[in-house]
Amino acid sequence: MGQPWSGATTTATAPIDTIMEPGVVFDNRAQGRKHRHATAIGEPSPGAAEGLRRLAGGGCDAGVRTASARYDASMVTPPPPTSTDETPGCVSRRIERWRQGAVDVVDDWVAEEHPVAMACNGVAFAVMMATPCDLEDFALGFALSEGLVAEPAQLLGTEIRPLLEGTQLAMTVREDAHGAHLDPADDRLLPGRSGCGICGTRQLENAVRQPAPVRGDLRITHAALERALDALRQRQPMTALTGAVHAAGWASADGELVLVREDVGRHNALDKLVGALHRSGRDPATGFAVVTSRASYEMASKTASAGIGLLAAISAPTALAIELARSAGLTLVGFARPGSHNIYTHPERLQA
Numbered sequence: 001m002g003q004p005w006s007g008a009t010t011t012a013t014a015p016i017d018t019i020m021e022p023g024v025v026f027d028n029r030a031q032g033r034k035h036r037h038a039t040a041i042g043e044p045s046p047g048a049a050e051g052l053r054r055l056a057g058g059g060c061d062a063g064v065r066t067a068s069a070r071y072d073a074s075m076v077t078p079p080p081p082t083s084t085d086e087t088p089g090c091v092s093r094r095i096e097r098w099r100q101g102a103v104d105v106v107d108d109w110v111a112e113e114h115p116v117a118m119a120c121n122g123v124a125f126a127v128m129m130a131t132p133c134d135l136e137d138f139a140l141g142f143a144l145s146e147g148l149v150a151e152p153a154q155l156l157g158t159e160i161r162p163l164l165e166g167t168q169l170a171m172t173v174r175e176d177a178h179g180a181h182l183d184p185a186d187d188r189l190l191p192g193r194s195g196c197g198i199c200g201t202r203q204l205e206n207a208v209r210q211p212a213p214v215r216g217d218l219r220i221t222h223a224a225l226e227r228a229l230d231a232l233r234q235r236q237p238m239t240a241l242t243g244a245v246h247a248a249g250w251a252s253a254d255g256e257l258v259l260v261r262e263d264v265g266r267h268n269a270l271d272k273l274v275g276a277l278h279r280s281g282r283d284p285a286t287g288f289a290v291v292t293s294r295a296s297y298e299m300a301s302k303t304a305s306a307g308i309g310l311l312a313a314i315s316a317p318t319a320l321a322i323e324l325a326r327s328a329g330l331t332l333v334g335f336a337r338p339g340s341h342n343i344y345t346h347p348e349r350l351q352a
Contacts, residue, residue, distance in 0.1 A: 087237045088133040089245070089262070111244040113264050115166030120148055120179035122170075131238070131245060131263040132167055134272045135160050138263075139169045141275030145302040147209075148179030152278040211304040214329040216285040218309040221351050222341075224255030225312055228290050229336055231257035236292070238262045247292045248273040250284065250308070258287065266293035267302060274306045284308045288331075295334055297321045304328040310349050312336040317344055 228251035261272035288310035295317035312333035325332035
């Protein structure tokens with residue numbers, strides 16, 4: 001999720017609505033307002049506090065309250081689940097909660113982070129740190145985005161094997177699939193952390209791969225994008241309970257949010273989404289993706305590899321993601337918030 005406020009991102013000339021880094025605020029607000037044991041507003045860093053004090057023309061507290069009220073008014077908070085039976089991937093832990101000098105011992109809900117080993121035809125390929133739910137979606141989406149299979153039909157089946165150390169996804173692929181002929185010298189033998197989509201890649205040429213150009217004539221309106229983003233805020237049960245995961249959603253061209261997947265890793269959530277799309281028989285090219293994270297290189301790469309023509313992130317893109325999106329024909333949108341967004345590449349897909 002987002003990082004704490006940083007004074008390094010604060011400028012004296014920025015408007016008070018943007019003093020907090022776009023994309024970070026949504027995560028912090030979600031975590032603060034949705035989490036049953038969290039405070040509504042975190043304390044800003046000294047640099048951010050000083051910027052708010054200057055901008056507000058008065059006390060720092062007034063500036064924080066003003067900025068927070070504006071963001072609270074623009075964000076919609078989904079109701080938390082009534083129980084974790086509805087929300088796999090969450091566990092209860094006993095904690096000490098400190099508030100205003102008082103300590104209470106309470107039960108708190110946290111997101112699971114779990115080693116998930118990927119294997120193709122008996123050969124180990126990678127270990128990812130992931131939320132242990134929607135694993136069949138994860139297997140297919142990962143196999144597609146990593147090039148283990150070129151099409152869903154090449155994945156013949158996935159056996160989910162609980163192990164003492166974690167979970168293995170034992171995939172069986174057709175003989176004409178790349179995953180059936182893995183070279184142990186090229187395996188990703190290092191674990192993939194939940195925040196890393198290319199960990200374990202040992203060759204530079206494998207770390208930065210250029211996906212095939214995105215095809216199709218997808219066109220959406222700005223209103224459709226906002227409709228999907230608004231719906232995404234309502235469809236994050238794990239985030240509502242823990243404040244600790246990312247979400248990736250796919251919407252039809254008119255902005256109807258069709259599928260959502262959550263995970264502690266942003267790239268895992270996107271892999272799960274791509275797998276769910278194919279398993280439900282939907283054509284990814286007929287809609288667009290929205291994510292609650294930054295748009296890093298691997299997010300742009302996975303989106304383009306799936307044939308999705310537009311990726312909208314609530315936070316910023318990286319320079320490498322922009323270059324990849326431009327060359328792959330992917331429309332990349334960042335800082336997607338209520339009433340505003342930035343289009344970094346191929347703006348022709350978005351219409352008034």
